[in-house]
Amino acid sequence: MFSSNLSTVSAAWRFVSTVARKGQSGLFCRSKHGFLPELELRFLQCTCCWRNRIPVAGFETLNTHFLTPSGPCKDDPDKHLDTCYTAEQRDTILQLLNNASPSELACVKLLKGKKSLNIVDYRMKNGPFKTLESVVNVPSLKHKTAHVVFDSILNPIRKEKKARIKLAKFIKPEIDRSWLEDANSIVSIVCGTNKIAWASVDRGMTVLDWQQLQCPNFLSGTYMASAYLSNVSEVVSLLPSADFYLIEKQSFSVHNSALFPIITHMRAVEAMLFALLEPKNTLSDSSIPPRVLNINRAAVGRHFGLLVGESRTSGTHIIQQLMIQSVSKKPSRVNFPQELLIKYRNHFQMDHRRGGEELCDALLQAVAFYELLNESSS
Structure with missing residues (x-):
């Protein structure tokens, strides 16, 4: 038993002696003191620039340094590009x-414009690139530029999609687009000074319901909350069911104090619609999307070209065009059932416009929602 342990210690000593040789040839240095030498870390010198000392802490450290080109190596214009990767x-x-x-090359950093075309022209004339060093033969591609291009190919910068940002500009509160894309139908609601109009439209751009209701208690008397709520x-009792409102x-x-009564009226109606249409369980459950959303009026007007400065003009002429296209053009932008065409065929003429603005805006808002959603997804 004792002889076995002695032979093991002897073998270990011979191994340590070969690794920590006298002088500087091993990976470890021999300590000057002590019977069994303590092994101290040696350093590797960068053979490219002779400035970096790389501690030999283990194979993972070595692999990291050997597989990743160091900064000083890239600064050397005489260094062969293929040896850096x-x-x-x-x-x-x-x-x-x-x-x-x-077009794909133009997505790489520093390859926009002529450089991407020069690469394709060089390939057509000289065949495919066989080495990285041959890339510098392309006009406008020098040694440092090639390094940046190669690093960009190996580590592409992934830009976040801007679709969510665009969507957040006209939809509040912010909502994941996948929930909106899964919706089969929506109800668009527009409040006026004495009426509320709505339009129910499905994802196939078919108008399912389109009407308005007079509200005699709006902007009358002392703004009684009970009268507004009635x-x-x-x-709300007449609104069809939908995935989103x-x-x-x-x-x-x-700054315009004359608008304060109108602002108070609009915000009161908006708050009541939110309270009556939004299920209570969605307020505490983040896995359930909000059912009631705000859509920016200016975004809808901008989509249809109805903005003049900061003011929005009437969109009744667009509704007339959509109704005509529904009959004369297939596929049409919006599909109207025959009964709605008959009901509203004369509603948006000059002598009826005053009573149809909210009705018009409700439908335009629904159409803009689907079209803006599709634009933000592309």
Whole structure:
């Protein structure tokens, strides 16, 4: 037993002696004191720039330094490009440079404009790139530029989609677009000074319901809350079921004190619609999307070209065009059932416009919602 342990210690000592040799040839240095030498870390010197000392802390550290080109190496214009990257990295870079189209190359950093076209022209004249060093033969591509291009190919910058940002501009509160894309139908609601109009439209752009209701208690007397609630509740009872309810959000100037009664009226009706249409359980459950949303009035007007400065003009002529196209053009932008065409065929003429603005705005708001959603997804 004792002889076995002695032979093991002897073998270990011979191994340590070969690794920590006298002098500086091993990976470890021999300590000057003590019977069994303590092994101290040695350092590797960068053979490219002779400035970096890399501690030999383990194979993971070595692999990291050897597989990742160091900064000083890239600053050396005489350094061969192929030696700065691993074989796998070289294959990745060459595969993209030899197969990408000009538009795909333009997505790489520093390859916009002529550089991407120059790469394609060079490939057509000289064949595919065989080495990274041959890339600098392309006009306008120098040593430092090539390094930036190669690094961009290996580590592409992934830009976040702007669709959510665009969507947040006209829909409040913010909601995941996937919930909106899964919706089969919406009800668009527009409040006026004495009426509320709504339009129910499905994802196929077919108008399911389109009407308005007079609200005699609006802007009358002392703005009794119970009177307002009575009118709004009657409207809610007539609204068809839908996945989402979109309420028009108007912007008013706070500097115009003459608009304060209108602002108070609009906000009161809006708050009641939110309270009556939004299920209570969605307020505490983040996994359930909000059912009632605000849509910006200016965004709808901008979509249809109805904004003149900060003011929005009437969109009744657009409604007339949509109704005509529904009969004369297939596929049409909006599909109207025959009974609605008959009901509203003369409603948006000059002598009827005063009574149809809210009705017009409700339908335009629904159409704009679907079209803006599709635009933000593309």
